[in-house]
Amino acid sequence: MSTVATPARDVTLAVAGTVVSGLQVPWGLGFLPDKSALVTERDSARVLRVVGGRASEVGKVDGVKTSSEGGLLGLAVDPGYPKRPYVYVYYSGSDANRIARITYQDGKLSDQQVILDGIPAAAIHNGGRLRFGPDGYLYAGTGDGAERPNSQDDGSLGGKILRITTDGKAAPGNPDGRVWITKGHRNVQGLAFDGSQLYAAEFGQSTWDELNAITPGANYGWPAAEGISHLDGMTDPIAQWKTADASPSGIAISKGYVVMAALRGQRLWVIPVANGKRIGEPRSFFANQYGRLRTVEPAPDGSLWVTTSNTDGRGQPRTGDDRILRVTLSTS
Template identity: 50%
Template sequence: MIEDMDRRTLLSGVAVIGAATLVGCSGGSKGGDGRVATSSSTPPPATDVPSPTATPTAGTPTIAGTVATGLNVPWGIAFLAGGDALVSQRDAGTIVRVATDGSVTELGEVPGSAGRAGGEGGLLGLAVDPDDQSVLFAYVTTATDDRVVRMSLDGDTLGRPRDILTGIPVGARHHGGRLVFGPDGTLFVSTGDAGDGSLALDRDSLAGKILRIDRDGAAADGNPFGNRTWSYGHRNIEGLAFDADGRLWATEFGDKSADELNLIERGGNYGWPGVEGKGGGKGLVDPLVTWGTDEASPAGLAITRSTAYIGALQGECLFAVPLDGERAGAPTAHFAGDHGRIRSIAVAPDGALWVTTSNTDGRGDPGTDDDRILRVTI
């Protein structure tokens, strides 16, 4: 991979709609999942976003402290009612409980997880059943497929995983992996294209999609095509989150021109592999925010207080994007280059953000305490 001369340089661009200023953040050579960064004298494409009509209610993000250290690629975060969180360790294939006092307890391995340093798969997203906190769902890469499993949770004891959705195409890259429950109690699953873009446009394939399933893995009632597909034409989505009004948003890794923040429509075609970024044309859904692919690699996503918070792997920062209904404002970068690669973001029960670093993933420069979970107040 090609090293940038100064991986802590703050990039900036100008939005072409409205007068808002886009603040980007530095990118080293440690490219986002499925992409190798390259240096260029040509500036990245300007972000094309509308200005919001309402003032965001969130304050300036501030690092309030470090919750936990010494973790292995912390990827999925699922909070329990008492404030503790279950966290997946991608390459180790284990789930740990991280208490509010920072203590870390390993609950066990998920059998068959095939994570490795420098790769993208392994033990990825987690979601606790909103109606029963003794039930945990996980997205896991195996040697033969990506799949969703369900486990029981009794204190610090995990039950044996039961497969509920298997056969998601697997490749060396682009696994997706995020899980989130919707307001109606169905489970939304993001999948990557497994390195084969043609699968993303095949509405019957499980790859390159956002899927909507019930707790047993079957297609949820009301899906647009009578199968598990909710939206399609996606390259690799690692961030899914609902806003306060029940709208689903997603972050997506681009290839050569544009990373994206998308508002997800039922049955929407998001254009990959034919299109990156805006301008796809009739029948395609355009992203609301784009970045040049050397400044973001947007991974985890959390939404609170009318703001989308996005972890940037190659950008090595936390982006804040103000939201106003179905509109998104210009991104602002925070903590650029201060903590290395930023992967996952989750809103804790106390309203703070838990932000994970991803420096032990084989593409970062780990410090002695990596990987960490940072507590960010807003």
């Protein structure tokens, strides 16, 4: 069941501290049952385990090709872990983006297996977020691979939201039996569930960034639409921002709010939602205080872990960057 935010309530975000510092372009983040976290570094292809304020390497992902936006991207932990001792990563290869399943046991990675290949790749617009849904299937946000027609091409995996089994097959119930459930996206980098409702954040081109409520089978309009466009047969976002204020990446749900990290906008946006609708105005927190913000994940203690992305070639690194911040959200 989804949680409901009441717009009349006041929401407050606070940075409770730094979990760890000294990271290089942290991108994907997933928690293990022991409350430690695995974190990917985009450019080094390393996977790190974060526990007790320290980060240690547990392995590297093979076949990663880095670029201005490509490399080792999203990570998700199998919901059956440790009986199913797997983690899943989304990464850029030499000719495509791929999703791989990797065994994680005894503190190290092994047995990397590609489960889905052929996602369009380029220096930009690679998507990359992974998220397990409450249905147990793996969802992935992809980009158009810098080729706009991919987003409307039913035969392309670019500009889509994918829903797959842990073997990389189309999940049961997908529209027309395809591996994707929505199309018409430009570059999806944020996925989060509120109950069974999926929300997705994506980069616009130069005018509007978007937060979308996802309905399987829907067309979200790109490249014909950017932002709220009211085009026949296409689904409008529930919120939009000027690209200078957002350029969104990761999102998470907390207490009925979507919490969205902004790269160019260098802040967190908090949007009250319920049942796939926005029920209040977005609010901005931490503008220009910590630099570019990439990933937001709910932590086991109820806080949010937020990664900075100041070492990604587009930011201005500060002493200790990149870091993971521990953020608390409260309402009154």
